[in-house]
Amino acid sequence: xxxxxxxxxxxxxxxxxxxxxxxxxxxxxxxxxxxxxxxxxxxxxxxxxxxxxxxxxxxxxxxxxxxxxxxxxxxxxxxxxxxxxxxxxxxxxxxxxxxxxxxxxxxxxxxxxxxxxxxxxxxxxxxxxxxxxxxxxxxxxxxxxxxxxxxxxxxxxxxxxxxxxxxxxxxxxxxxxxxxxxxxxxxxxxxxxxxxxxxxxxxxxxxxxxxxxxxxxxxxxxxxxxxxxxxxxxxxxxxxxxxxxxxxxxxxxxxxxxxxxxxxxxxxxxxxxxxxxxxxxxxxxxxxxxxxxxxxxxxxxxxxxxxxxxxxxxxxxxxxxxxxxxxxxxxxxxxxxxxxxxxxxxxxxxxxxxxxxxxxxxxxxxxxxxxxxxxxxxxxxxxxxxxxxxxxxxxxxxxxxxxxxxxxxxxxxxxxxxxxxx
Amino acid sequence: xxxxxxxxxxxxxxxxxxxxxxxxxxxxxxxxxxxxxxxxxxxxxxxxxxxxxxxxxxxxxxxxxxxxxxxxxxxxxxxxxxxxxxxxxxxxxxxxxxxxxxxxxxxxxxxxxxxxxxxxxxxxxxxxxxxxxxxxxxxxxxxxxxxxxxxxxxxxxxxxxxxxxxxxxxxxxxxxxx
Numbered sequence: 001x002x003x004x005x006x007x008x009x010x011x012x013x014x015x016x017x018x019x020x021x022x023x024x025x026x027x028x029x030x031x032x033x034x035x036x037x038x039x040x041x042x043x044x045x046x047x048x049x050x051x052x053x054x055x056x057x058x059x060x061x062x063x064x065x066x067x068x069x070x071x072x073x074x075x076x077x078x079x080x081x082x083x084x085x086x087x088x089x090x091x092x093x094x095x096x097x098x099x100x101x102x103x104x105x106x107x108x109x110x111x112x113x114x115x116x117x118x119x120x121x122x123x124x125x126x127x128x129x130x131x132x133x134x135x136x137x138x139x140x141x142x143x144x145x146x147x148x149x150x151x152x153x154x155x156x157x158x159x160x161x162x163x164x165x166x167x168x169x170x171x172x173x174x175x176x177x178x179x180x181x182x183x184x185x186x187x188x189x190x191x192x193x194x195x196x197x198x199x200x201x202x203x204x205x206x207x208x209x210x211x212x213x214x215x216x217x218x219x220x221x222x223x224x225x226x227x228x229x230x231x232x233x234x235x236x237x238x239x240x241x242x243x244x245x246x247x248x249x250x251x252x253x254x255x256x257x258x259x260x261x262x263x264x265x266x267x268x269x270x271x272x273x274x275x276x277x278x279x280x281x282x283x284x285x286x287x288x289x290x291x292x293x294x295x296x297x298x299x300x301x302x303x304x305x306x307x308x309x310x311x312x313x314x315x316x317x318x319x320x321x322x323x324x325x326x327x328x329x330x331x332x333x334x335x336x337x338x339x340x341x342x343x344x345x346x347x348x349x350x351x352x353x354x355x356x357x358x359x360x361x362x363x364x365x366x367x368x369x370x371x372x373x374x375x376x377x378x379x380x381x382x383x384x385x386x387x388x389x390x391x392x393x394x395x396x397x398x399x400x401x402x403x404x405x406x407x408x409x410x411x412x413x414x415x416x417x418x419x420x421x422x
Numbered sequence: 423x424x425x426x427x428x429x430x431x432x433x434x435x436x437x438x439x440x441x442x443x444x445x446x447x448x449x450x451x452x453x454x455x456x457x458x459x460x461x462x463x464x465x466x467x468x469x470x471x472x473x474x475x476x477x478x479x480x481x482x483x484x485x486x487x488x489x490x491x492x493x494x495x496x497x498x499x500x501x502x503x504x505x506x507x508x509x510x511x512x513x514x515x516x517x518x519x520x521x522x523x524x525x526x527x528x529x530x531x532x533x534x535x536x537x538x539x540x541x542x543x544x545x546x547x548x549x550x551x552x553x554x555x556x557x558x559x560x561x562x563x564x565x566x567x568x569x570x571x572x573x574x575x576x577x578x579x580x581x582x583x584x585x586x587x588x589x590x591x592x593x594x595x596x597x598x599x600x
Binding site (some may be wrong): 072093105130131133134136137175182184185186187188189190191192194195209210211213214215220221222224225234235236238239243252254255258259280282283296303324326327340342345369413414 | 470471472473474475476477478479480481498516528530532538542543545546547549550553570571572573574575577578
């Protein structure tokens with residue numbers, strides 16, 4: 001399944017570009033309830049490259065829905081029979097313990113168990129045999145298991161985000177864990193990179209690169225680095241969007257004059273024009289059932305968001321508040337649309353419930369851009385400006401819990417939240 | 423909602439099975455493997471599901487400046503405007519004469535916007551500026567195959583700053599002879 005071809009790829013350490021983008025994560029706001037949970041240091045994790053229990057704790061805390069209970073140096077693993085009354089008296093409603101062992105083939109066996117300390121019940125656990133390089137991933141999967149067992153919602157800690165940083169004349173497309181850690185360079189360029197878009201299977205990124213001194217849409221296999229131009233027509237090529245089955249791509253081309261939306265298959269063949277307005281049509285976004293495309297058009301005089309059938313055809317306007325609405329993102333469960341509205345001079349993230357058309361404002365910042373939903377449809381990542389610096393932020397759909405991802409690698413923009421199933 | 427009722431909810435919701443991401447997950451109530459036997463989807467001890475390979479983009483060819491040309495290279499636009507101003511018509515006419523007299527020459531027209539607004543919509547607005555210059559040149563007799571209009575949107579500002587002075591210098595089309 002995974003190709004060993006790497007003729008385009010460079011080992012990260014040998015590249016002249018920076019390898020790690022470090023994020024500082026600041027949380028504001030808390031959930032309506034915070035579950036007190038104790039996560040004991042995993043047996044065998046001391047001295048390893050990643051502290052699995054620390055990653056699990058940080059993931060759960062970052063959600064704003066959990067409060068960590070100190071473990072006071074307790075020594076436990078997943079095979080223990082912990083004394084629940086002792087943990088309850090420490091204030092914990094749930095307990096996690098585990099172990100890490102080296103396997104004969106060089107991989108690492110990570111095991112854990114989750115207990116309900118209130119009912120004294122075993123909530124199960126798992127064993128993950130992973131390569132050393134996937135230790136962070138194993139920790140995120142453990143956090144996802146705990147999150148889902150205790151909240152009933154699917155977690156997204158094991159997912160990835162793509163984003164672009166710019167420092168001086170260097171533009172870099174990164175792929176990182178959803179907490180911003182473990183960042184690796186997918187593309188390093190002297191020219192701008194915008195609009196990264198994950199394929200539905202999470203294996204590829206489409207993006208717009210200006211490396212040939214004009215915007216061209218590329219598709220790149222994230223693991224191998226192998227890439228191909230998808231749209232490289234005369235004029236500008238931009239705004240790639242994948243259909244939910246991963247077989248089609250919608251993009252914006254100017255080959256026939258001004259910016260219009262076209263569909264093509266994932267290799268760039270079978271080009272079909274979808275819009276035929278006299279204005280600008282851009283920023284296509286498929287609905288999760290693949291039957292419609294939301295997009296931006298200024299055919300009415302100013303940019304508004306419209307919806308049309310995925311094969312093109314008559315479009316219906318969807319935004320009616322304000323004179324400038326752009327950057328639609330549709331939640332994977334199909335219920336919500338996040339977008340950016342210009343209000344006075346401020347550009348601000350909005351959330352529309354599609355069934356009712358009700359709109360709420362999610363932020364108080366003034367330079368919001370590029371919203372993207374997490375695959376559980378419960379979080380949105382977006383770019384914004386705080387204290388003069390371009391940063392990434394995540395927010396819950398009610399706007400209550402926000403996390404700021406502040407990079408020390410320069411301005412951060414253009415986030416795209418990857419799908420499940422890495 | 424307390425933990426008790428949530429666990430009940432969780433149990434009901436997850437009756438069908440535990441979340442199982444791709445990977446070699448084994449539930450703990452199964453017989454633990456004595457040795458590794460479950461292959462990870464990528465196979466082998468060295469392959470990782472976290473691997474990202476780096477591509478370094480080759481730098482585009484530098485634009486060739488015509489040493490003999492004394493023509494200005496930049497045309498500026500008013501806010502929210504995509505109309506070629508009269509003061510730049512002499513510049514455009516100069517390029518038209520150069521290009522019509524030498525059909526081998528090509529001209530790349532790059533449209534730009536100031537920093538306000540979203541990247542993709544600004545890419546389209548920058549395109550309108552490049553198109554305005556391209557149309558003016560075609561009307562003066564330059565052949566379509568000598569011209570290409572592209573946009574950088576707000577991605578390559580000429581002047582830094584969040585004020586009208588900087589914004590005015592960024593609302594432009596650049597003319598690059600090849």
